[in-house]
Every structure is written in C-alpha cells, then in structure tokens.
Amino acid sequence: MTLQRVTTIAKPPRRPAESHKGTFGRVLIVAGSPGMSGAAALAGLGALRGGAGLVYIATPKSLLPIVGAIEPSYLTLPLSDGDDGQLATSALAEIEAAMEGKNACGIGPGLGASPSVQKVVTTLYRTAKLPMLFDADALNCLSKEREILSSPGGPRILTPHPGEFARLIDSDIKTVQANREKLAIEFAAENKVVLVLKGHATVVTDGERVYTNTTGNSGMATGGTGDVLTGLTTALLAQQMPTFEAAQLAVFLHGRAGDLAAEELSEPGLIASDLARFLGKAWLSL
C-alpha cells in the first residue's frame, strides 16, 4: 500500500445558523484522580473550546466539587471510587450508562493506573462502540495488555507522548524518537487505530495517511497541554469528524493556539489553561 502524505488541514465542522447545542455533539470525558483534578478540568476546557455542544466530565466522586468549581460551563458526573480515590470497578457500568446519548468519549488524563482503572479502561477499549480517544494513564493501562490493542470495539484515537508510546510498543524513548514516523505508521496499521505521536512535529497517522504537524512551540512543554488536546480532539470527534481528520485538525489548532499564546505571553510564560483560552484565536486564524 502506498503511503499518502497529507498536507492540507481537514475542514472544520459546519456551524449552521439554525443550530442548537444538540447540533454540535455531546462529549464525555473520563479523567482525574486525587492530585490530578486539573487534568480532568483541562480536558473539559479543551472540549468546550473545541466547539462541542455539551461537555460532561465523569470523575471519581470525591473530586466532583473540585472539578466542578474550576469551570461552570461543563457538567460533571460522579463515578464510584475506591479507597485510593481512583475509579472502582463498578465505575465501568456507570461509564457505559453515561455513554448513552454521547457522541464521543475521551479517557485517561490523570486517571491513575490502579487494577480497577486497568479493568475499566481495557474493557472499554475492547467493547465500547462509541468513538473513543485514549490518552495518558489510559495508554499506560493498554500497555499492560498489548494483546487487546488490535481488537478495538469502535473507532479509536490514541495520543501518546514518546514516553507513553515507548511503553505501548515495549521500546524506549530514544528508539521512538529516532523512528517516529515509521513506528507510528506501523502501530496504526497493525491495530487499525489513529495514532497521534506527540511532541515537536507531532505525527498523525491511520497507517495509510500521515500528517506531520507544523504548529506549536516549546512553550507547550508544560504540564497539562496534552490534556487540553484530549478534550479538543474528542470534541471534534463528537461533531462527527472521522478519526484521522479530527486528530489532524485538533493537533494543528492546538499548536496554533500555542503559537498565538506565546506571541502574547512568551514561551516560558505559557501555561496549559492559556492554550484553551487561545483556541478561540486559533479557530479565527483558520
């Protein structure tokens, strides 16, 4: 099969004048654990600024007041948690119920990787029909059960940074960075997923097409920027964009937001929540 190099950015979802919040998709974010409530909030902010009609953050119930207090524009759903504050196994059925009526789900930022989180994440990967994005701790869970990677239950986007990708393919960061495009394409083709290998010049591929991102800067090397990308990409999925196109547009917009933010705030002065705020200007720049 010949590899197609994509250089044009996918068309954003249409915004018809006669529309309402139901038009632009319902996003479910599953994220957070004690000490990482910010990851859930940043993903929620990314989804809101990605144009989603409604954003729901499902998070361990002890975190609900914290996550809810960060931003009033998203909704929160409590999930059963264990003594460690991470998801309990019973959260699986709660997430499955929450998926009803949603258009896409992003899972992973700040979730932790306890055995019960592992069970929840791997079951959803295999069985959920909804388009899903797996990031951060959800990827670490998948790394422990590599045999299921090639059996996704529905459309899937995986968004590892080089450290997470090295765990996924049982390699090391040096090898990953020396062979970014090749390893990303092989992984996507083998598992029939879209792989977003993050970092400078993020690679987006479905195994047949590959896009190398041109936006972004080292100001984005700060905690939480990937969580914003999780929300943004899931919002585009929820607006009916196909997986490759959603990932490509999200990566481009996310980097553009970083560039516009750095113009005003400097690279060192940029923090993850700025990315969400500058997504508005990034949309305007398309």
Ligand SMILES: NC(=O)C1=CN([C@@H]2O[C@H](COP(=O)(O)OP(=O)(O)OC[C@H]3O[C@@H](n4cnc5c(N)ncnc54)[C@H](O)[C@@H]3O)[C@@H](O)[C@H]2O)[C@@H](O)CC1
């Ligand atoms: N505010 C919050 O609550 C935040 C929570 N976070 C969560 O913290 C948990 C741990 O995630 P981390 O990603 O920090 O930890 P990891 O241990 O998975 O990865 C960090 C390491 O990966 C390597 N790496 C990452 N990007 C690289 C690149 N571009 N090139 C080369 N090496 C690279 C580096 O060795 C780096 O130290 C996750 O659940 C994550 O979602 C983070 O997202 C930060 C913000």
Ligand SMILES: Nc1ncnc2c1ncn2[C@@H]1O[C@H](COP(=O)(O)OP(=O)(O)O)[C@@H](O)[C@H]1O
């Ligand atoms: N030097 C850089 N140039 C461009 N983009 C970068 C750079 N460093 C990080 N990024 C981007 O910032 C995001 C970091 O994501 P991630 O590593 O998951 O962070 P976190 O888990 O802290 O949210 C990715 O989208 C990545 O591509």
Ligand SMILES: [Mg+2]
């Ligand atoms: Mg991350």
